[in-house]
Amino acid sequence: MSDAMVIEDLRDVTEKKSLFSPKDFFSNFGTLIGLVLVVLVITIIKPQFLGLENIFNLLRQTSINGLLALGMTFVVLTGGIDLSVGSIVGASGIYAALVAQHSELPWIVPVLVGVGIGFVLGSINGIVIARLRVPPFIATLGMLSIARGITYLASDARPVPGLSQGFLMIGGGSVGFIPIPVIILAVALVLCWLLLYRTKFGRYIYAVGGNETASKVSGVKVRSVVWASYMISGALAGLAGVVLTSRVSSGLAQAGTGYETDVIAAVVIGGTSLAGGRGRLWGTIVGFLIIGVMNNGLDMMAVSSYWQLIIKGTIIVVAAMMDSLNDSK
Amino acid sequence: MELLNMQGISKSFFKNKVLDNVHLKVKEGSVHALMGENGAGKSTLMKILAGVYKADSGEIFIDGQKVEILSPTAAQKLGIAMIHQELSALPEMTVAENIFLSREPGKLGLVDYKKMHEDTAVLMKTLKIDISSKKKMKELRVADQQMVEIAKAISLDARIIIMDEPTSAITDKEVDTLFEIIRSLTKQGKSIIYISHKMDEVFKICDEITILRDGSFIGTWPASELDDASLIKQMVGRELKDVFPKVDVPIGDNLIEIKNLSCHNQFEDISFNVRKGEILGVAGLVGSGRTEVMQTIFGLAPSDEGQIIFEGKVLNTKTPTDAIKHGIAFVTEDRKKEGIIPDMGVGQNVTLPFMSQFCSKFINQYLGFIVDRRKEADTIEKQIKALGIKTKSSKQTIASLSGGNQQKVILAKWLTGDPSVLILDEPTRGIDVGAKAEIYKLMCEFVSRGKAIIMVSSEMPEVMGMSDRIIVMSNRKLGGELNRSEFSQERIMDLAVSHL
Missing domain, CATH: 3.40.50.300 (P-loop containing nucleotide triphosphate hydrolases)
Incomplete structure (x- = not known):
């Protein structure tokens, strides 16, 4: 038997990837090339797509999905999944709106309430998964339902209008010509990048997703790392809920419904492996940009939303397929 | 015919x-x-x-x-x-x-x-x-x-x-x-x-x-x-003593002592000690409970009874993190399942248990969790050289190395923390002869610094060639103990089946 292991090892040695193979180039930059192609095609059909105004509009739309995808990347890297992000967007958005109705409070109060709700719900996901050992798919599926229920309870399914001016600036305002949601996304991106690539916590995220047992043997506190990843996802979903509520200028109980599809799609298109341990943050960025460009571009081309669903679904499957083809080669 | x-x-x-x-x-x-x-x-x-x-x-x-x-x-x-x-x-x-x-x-x-x-x-x-x-x-x-x-x-x-x-x-x-x-x-x-x-x-x-x-x-x-x-x-193509470069090292005081350690259904009443400078071999049939004892010492599994005394103090290891802090390291039996993080680079595998060492002192007051990447890279380079790991760069994924090199990376990982007790579970399984000899040399070098090794091994030549003393487990109990002068395949086998 040990001979067999040696043989496997030998195969590995000879299969060592050279640093600049075309295959590597494709697996690293394939999605980026995809993004450029999509942009090119849409621009040829609708030249106004590349207008500055539309670009910022697109980025503003994408910021919600972007925030969620950043959090989802942490979770997926540990080998988990968070299906509850859309519902957490709804719950945090409603509570933020309820607080933002009190115009005497500064804008930061509803923001903190929204992010806090997301953080708490994410923490509950984390406890259920890391401590009580419920599979992530089931635990967050439960939260998807629970958080949506909370949202309806809080609002009695009625819109929550009349939000304070300061709060409305978060989703609708701009600094110069850059929309504030885009700035929020950029800041979140930098922080996530630092967390993932410059801290020991980031290293542990990759380690836990790559090999949980080996990480445990190496002294990594696996459960805490998993827990933290759901906290991050929850908190970012809370922030996304705040931005969304502010942008549509009222709290809506159904806000965020079904968002998890686009978010998971963005992460998968970005090349992060659902098995955990492998993936890049910049891949996720390209992933949510592709989704954003598609949504925006197909709208501009007046493609029916029914067709948009079919096109998006196909892209997700094709992206995952290319990833697994890359693996098996 | x-x-x-x-x-x-x-x-x-x-x-x-x-x-x-x-x-x-x-x-x-x-x-x-x-x-x-x-x-x-x-x-x-x-x-x-x-x-x-x-x-x-x-x-x-x-x-x-x-x-x-x-x-x-x-x-x-x-x-x-x-x-x-x-x-x-x-x-x-x-x-x-x-x-x-x-x-x-x-x-x-x-x-x-x-x-x-x-x-x-x-x-x-x-x-x-x-x-x-x-x-x-x-x-x-x-x-x-x-x-x-x-x-x-x-x-x-x-x-x-x-x-x-x-x-x-x-x-x-x-x-x-x-x-x-x-x-x-x-x-x-x-x-x-x-x-x-x-x-x-x-x-x-x-x-x-x-x-x-x-x-x-x-x-x-x-x-x-x-x-x-x-x-x-x-x-082997040569005499046995050339394969096992066992160097005699002066043996010092007790470093770790296991007293009446028991764990329900796993093992019963295990006692042994390891001294400074000593390689203790742990022999026995597959499934005799050797790995389970080591997992308990390392905090991967609980014990019902008994004590682990380390440098004179009772050790209470509930998690591997505790054990690592006290200077115990564990090279597991199944390299693929419990050893390597396959998609990570060689370097990141080396430093994983000791990331805190590489968190920058300079910005530590405010951002103690930020990794000082230069310090980390220096240590990785040093370890790759010290253990003779054959890799293109520290960023090459560990999965793409040969078994022998992977095992050296795992050893490098633990040696980075300068442990005083190294537990090795089947340290040369699936490794070619050359890499084996190198690992044996590293083991000798390690104990010569007044440290100790506990080596679980099913390979008779290895356990007899490298150990100063052998304890034999049999059916989840201690079968017996042999000093170097008493080593023979027959005696080890006799002890291995003594509780069956």
């Missing part, structure tokens, strides 16, 4: 020659031992015979007829069956279902369970094995699982049966049963190819011995013409 004749078999895996012009002639009705160190090419040769791999060159004759074995099914049709060393049973299925896997009796895709269980019962009876056909595999002891594997191979009505380490997990009594079965098989004109490291067994049951070394054919002898010493010499 030769039943099997393999002529001039060569096999390379991408430019690496694993077998080079190897011959194997097995007589009808004989037991033929195939011997060699790990990595000598035994398993590859057998996998070619079993149709798992295809030889690059060479010919195979059965009954003088040239045959092409292109798939495991083809091998099965030619009457070749292989009993794997590592059990390949499906744990959730019954004994009968395992034995008749992929050839279930019945029609139209429906399984005739009644016939299946009857046939299994008959088979078990003829082999004098007392195992119910309706039990699930996972409910059986390891030894019984192995007997089922053997029964399965026999039920295939094979003429050539390959047994790869068939006795690694069974007791003496069961070995006797197995040998009886083997003798009755050879009487029927069947041939057995027997792979084992246990020399007494080989001399007891085998008629002829073929020896491979580093993928080359060394020779075939009648078993009566060889003895232990000449066999080892042919297998």
Whole structure:
């Protein structure tokens, strides 16, 4: 038997990837090339797509999905999944709106309430998964339902209008010509990048997703790392809920419904492996940009939303397929 | 008359020659031992015979007829069956279902369970094995699982049966049963190819011995013409003491002491000590509880009773994190499952347990969790050099290295924390001879600094060649202890079965 292991090892040695193979180039930059192609095609059909105004509009739309995808990347890297992000967007958005109705409070109060709700719900996901050992798919599926229920309870399914001016600036305002949601996304991106690539916590995220047992043997506190990843996802979903509520200028109980599809799609298109341990943050960025460009571009081309669903679904499957083809080669 | 004749078999895996012009002639009705160190090419040769791999060159004759074995099914049709060393049973299925896997009796895709269980019962009876056909595999002891594997191979009505380490997990009594079965098989004109490291067994049951070394054919002898010493010499190609560069190191005070450690269903009343400068070997059969004891010492599993005393203080390790803090390191048995983070680079694997060491002092006051990447890179470079790890860069993924190099990375990982006790569980499993020798040298160098090693090993030459003292576990209890002057394969085996 040990001979067999040696043989496997030998195969590995000879299969060592050279640093600049075309295959590597494709697996690293394939999605980026995809993004450029999509942009090119849409621009040829609708030249106004590349207008500055539309670009910022697109980025503003994408910021919600972007925030969620950043959090989802942490979770997926540990080998988990968070299906509850859309519902957490709804719950945090409603509570933020309820607080933002009190115009005497500064804008930061509803923001903190929204992010806090997301953080708490994410923490509950984390406890259920890391401590009580419920599979992530089931635990967050439960939260998807629970958080949506909370949202309806809080609002009695009625819109929550009349939000304070300061709060409305978060989703609708701009600094110069850059929309504030885009700035929020950029800041979140930098922080996530630092967390993932410059801290020991980031290293542990990759380690836990790559090999949980080996990480445990190496002294990594696996459960805490998993827990933290759901906290991050929850908190970012809370922030996304705040931005969304502010942008549509009222709290809506159904806000965020079904968002998890686009978010998971963005992460998968970005090349992060659902098995955990492998993936890049910049891949996720390209992933949510592709989704954003598609949504925006197909709208501009007046493609029916029914067709948009079919096109998006196909892209997700094709992206995952290319990833697994890359693996098996 | 030769039943099997393999002529001039060569096999390379991408430019690496694993077998080079190897011959194997097995007589009808004989037991033929195939011997060699790990990595000598035994398993590859057998996998070619079993149709798992295809030889690059060479010919195979059965009954003088040239045959092409292109798939495991083809091998099965030619009457070749292989009993794997590592059990390949499906744990959730019954004994009968395992034995008749992929050839279930019945029609139209429906399984005739009644016939299946009857046939299994008959088979078990003829082999004098007392195992119910309706039990699930996972409910059986390891030894019984192995007997089922053997029964399965026999039920295939094979003429050539390959047994790869068939006795690694069974007791003496069961070995006797197995040998009886083997003798009755050879009487029927069947041939057995027997792979084992246990020399007494080989001399007891085998008629002829073929020896491979580093993928080359060394020779075939009648078993009566060889003895232990000449066999080892042919297998290793040099005297034993050259392989194990054991250096005598002055032995100091107790470093770690285990007192009456027990864990329900895992092990009972284990006591031993390890001194500074000492390599303590832990021998015993597979499944005797050796790994479980080590996991408990390292905080991976709890204990019910007993104490671990480390440098004079009672140690309470609840998690590996605690154990690591106290300077205990654990190189696990299963490198792939418990050792490496496959997609991570060599460097990141090295520093994983000790990331806190690399968090920058400069910005520590505010951002203590930020990694000082220069400091980390320096340490990685140093460790790669110190252990002679062959890698293109520290960023190359560990999964792409050879087994020996992966193991060196794991050692480098633990040595980064400068531990005082190193626990090694089967440290050279699946590693080529060269890398083995390097690992042995590192072990000697480590204890010469007043540190200690606990080495669990199933390889007799290794455990006898490297240890200062050996404790032997038997059926989850302590079987006994031997000093270096008392080492012999027989005494270790006696102790290993003392509680069975």
